[in-house]
Amino acid sequence: MNSSIFKTLKDNFVNASSQNNRSTVELCITELSSGNFPKAVDLSEELIKKDINDSVGWATKALSQAHLFDYNNNLFFLKSSLTSLDEFKSKTSLSSKEIMAVEAIFVTTVLDRTITLVTERIEEVIELRRKAMAEKTKAGAAAIGAAMSAYAGSQSKSDVGKILGYGSAIAGAAASSHFNSNAELLNSASKGVFGVAVANISMTVGSAMTLKRNLNELDFAVRDEATTTLKNWINTLAFLYQQVIENLLVYGEELKKKNVFTKSFREASINMVTAPEATQFIYLSKILGIENSIPQFKELEAHMLKLREIDGSEIKSSVNKMHIIGGAALLITIILAATIPENILSKEDNGPLFLIVILTYVYLMIKPIGKAGELKQSVNEFVDAMKNFKVTSDRIIVENMVPQDKSLN
Secondary structure: OOHHHHHHHHHHHHHOOOHHHHHHHHHHHHHHHHOOHHHHHHHHHHHHHHOOOOHHHHHHHHHHHOOOOOOOOOOHHHHHHHHHHHHHHHHOOOOHHHHHHHHHHHHHHHHHHHHHHHHHHHHHHHHHHHHHHHOHHHOOHHHHHHHHHHHHHHHOOOOHHHHHOOOOOOOOOOOOHHHHHHHHHHHHHOOOOOHHHHHHHHOOHHHHHHHHHOHHHOOHHHHHHHHHHHHHHHHHHHHHHHHHHHHHHHHHHHHHHOOOOOHHHHHHHHHHHHOHHHHHHHHHHHHOOHHHHOOOHHHHHHHHHHHHOOOHHHHHHHHHHHHHHHHHHHHHHHHHHHHOOOOOOOHHHOHHHHHHHHHHHHHHHHOOOHHHHHHHHHHHHHHHHHHOOOOOHHHOOHHHOOOOOOOOO
């Protein structure tokens, strides 16, 4: 982002300030334009300390902090910048068009910072996934998932929900009580290796929609910068969305290889549907309005919901029934081997009878019955469908997105 865009605010901010504060405002704009954002924050707080109702101080603080948030110790700057922007809007005497310009530059700044952070996180995760997959003895989904969880924990000193103000009711871009219906889904999606990136994206959707809607009302310099940033933001969304799918496929591919008779099959099925990536896939799909631009999403969602209805006890019962069938085949084989006269089948030649038992188990592994069979089929269908589900930036339409204050149900 071209930080010189802040210079477009100079005249309005200086004129809106008291005579005594104008030199500080000018210096603050200079620091913003030169990229010295910590210094700009200090100058903004100096203005606010003199007069808590100084709207310009709140505006420059919002713009400065929007450049400073990150996914380590400074995530709080994102929420703080939004609060500062609200203070500016509630105290300013600027015209609606001038306020729109400030908001546009603020949102462009947040989107630009989001692009940088999300891209960095994706690149880190791709490298982590590459290393985990390279460790052949540790390439199982559980091991990769554990590695990613450890990574996510090491990258965040505090809980994302608390920092961004989710809790039991999400407090995001400009509200709090509106988001109750989405709180549970977002709280779940905010976990895992991509959790903070998904939460960050969630907080930008509504503002990005407003920014695009207002583009034609902005002066050329602001409009040009905003247009470029919006395009890059959409490209980043597509990149993140595809990587969430790639992580989810790690679990799916692992599950496809599992023997349905094993405990690890049931554990892997639970790992896949409870993985943060599963919730992130659904959540991102909904806030990005994917179902409106890619009809195949509905089919994938149906597969996911079906998998989430897995009942471990029913799967175990189904496996036990298959063991009973295999055991019955073994018992019949033993009885036949013991009762068939040797002049018909000698004991040395009864190998084919026991082959029946082996073939029975092989058949049940390939074509399991009951709930285990339904699960195996659902997993195969889901993974195959996910492999063919590609989301490019041209399929992400800003007008189709769902802001935080709208229900995702």
